[in-house]
């Protein structure tokens with residue numbers, strides 16, 4: 001079973017994230033960039049399926065040149081090869097453009113795929129829609145927010161867990177699955193894995209290589225644009241007291257003074 | 262005036278409050294038309310409340326399909342085609358975000374996701390847990406907008422509610438099949454994203470049993486209960502109550518954090534709360550940086566005392 005994992009490099013959430021004041025896009029230089037934690041879980045889910053069913057795991061990302069670090073991380077966990085769609089003209093692409101571009105590149109992955117695995121939601125944009133959008137472009141079923149994924153023959157089933165409850169989904173392969181954060185604990189790359197990753201094939205595609213028309217992506221033709229953005233002044237702390245046996249009463253007095261109770 | 266399509270979010274014949282927020286928000290853009298996709302008989306049950314919240318039209322698409330989310334997408338896509346609406350409004354939820362994304366792909370519309378305000382000029386996003394405010398707009402006709410629940414004050418208004426039945430188009434491509442559902446049974450407490458007071462517990466609570474201390478304080482205030490990811494991962498409290506970057510975003514009048522250190526990812530889900538109270542043993546805990554009132558102390562002493570004080574005041 002061949003699996004493609006969609007991964008994204010995102011600003012490290014442990015550092016302060018910023019938007020460019022000029023065009024409202026993500027300021028990628030302001031912060032450390034990491035493989036999104038949810039995508040580590042997507043890679044882990046793919047590796048577990050590969051261990052049970054054989055086949056190959058390919059990592060696919062669309063992002064700037066430095067996203068190769070995120071690719072290396074996924075390869076060092078155990079993925080076999082990678083495809084990196086990277087082109088200056090992609091800067092500022094909207095979700096619709098991103099989904100269409102990813103769908104196009106998916107169609108060119110060597111060896112084809114039976115399953116696409118993604119994260120349910122990226123920690124930067126939080127759009128939580130790209131996997132379903134990619135599936136829509138390709139006419140494939142999408143089984144999203146998986147807490148559990150099982151493949152049996154040509155059928156994939158998912159236990160989908162969201163705030164609204166649990167839904168059991170089933171579909172025939174090929175299909176798109178997105179994983180939720182409770183699906184697994186991702187493995188740490190071993191020293192051997194890190195060394196091996198350096199030799200694994202990474203194909204870098206420009207738009208021309210991928211057969212994508214530059215007018216279909218990027219800020220200039222994005223279907224939505226940010227007109228302005230401002231940082232909000234951070235909230236500052238107020239009074240802090242040491243509990244001397246009357247901490248609860250003091251909170252109550254504060255709430256009364258604020259007319260909250 | 263142009264129509265604005267509003268997707269009605271309903272579960273087991275119950276309409277979600279977020280739908281009324283959409284109907285209110287839609288009036289800034291045009292005439293709200295409610296779109297009900299569901300099993301036969303669903304729309305009949307919902308029509309009255311939709312009218313009371315300003316629905317001028319109610320499109321009824323009845324189906325017993327077990328296809329996952331694609332009936333909603335198909336119905337909205339054909340209505341976009343037929344009615345050329347000013348916009349499509351959908352509430353932010355796991356399902357809502359996917360329906361919106363697919364619809365934007367199919368109708369080649371700008372997707373404006375997770376907005377907190379809508380106007381004729383565009384939308385407002387709150388980014389990185391409220392660290393940024395961004396104004397955005399679509400460059401296409403009929404943008405697809407998802408609105409974060411709790412962002413808009415509901416204003417009832419009388420609508421004509423003229424019903425029109427519309428067909429559910431056959432799926433484009435293959436869809437996943439829903440084999441069964443187990444909806445979450447809501448308890449007696451208010452919904453986390455809608456509550457005006459939230460009391461959350463973290464790893465400092467120490468066990469599932471001890472979460473009773475958090476619940477007791479919450480109940481004295483009529484509050485919802487939340488939890489940090491560490492508390493959820495440790496099995497102290499169910500996942501759907503997680504607050505933070507990968508959990509729910511809450512913005513209540515009052516947020517009380519008990520035994521929560523205040524990691525940046527937790528703050529991303531609650532730092533826009535109006536008033537924040539923190540109780541933590543560690544005076545250096547980062548939660549104090551954003552707390553309006555902080556108590557350095559043991560939550561097992563402070564929380565029950567606070568609960569008793571509240572009870573006294575209520576008489």
Ligand SMILES: Cc1cc2nc3c(=O)[nH]c(=O)nc-3n(C[C@H](O)[C@H](O)[C@H](O)COP(=O)(O)OP(=O)(O)OC[C@H]3O[C@@H](n4cnc5c(N)ncnc54)[C@H](O)[C@@H]3O)c2cc1C
Nearest residue numbers: 463464465489490491505506507508520521522527542560
């Ligand atoms: C990609 C990513 C996404 C994440 N998403 C989220 C998210 O959505 N939500 C979230 O919450 N976290 C999230 N996290 C995790 C986050 O980084 C923290 O690990 C988590 O918030 C810590 O939870 P905590 O404060 O309960 O636990 P801890 O950091 O362990 O803090 C426990 C606190 O309790 C205090 N304490 C202990 N005993 C007592 C007592 N008796 N009385 C008073 N105080 C006491 C301690 O002093 C300590 O400060 C995410 C992390 C990553 C990397």
Ligand SMILES: Nc1ncnc2c1ncn2[C@@H]1O[C@H](COP(=O)(O)O)[C@@H](O)[C@H]1O
Nearest residue numbers: 006007062118119121122127128129130
């Ligand atoms: N630029 C991208 N390259 C590869 N995968 C992506 C990209 N954007 C989103 N994804 C995938 O889609 C998931 C959900 O992202 P989103 O819908 O943006 O919240 C991510 O966890 C990735 O698996």
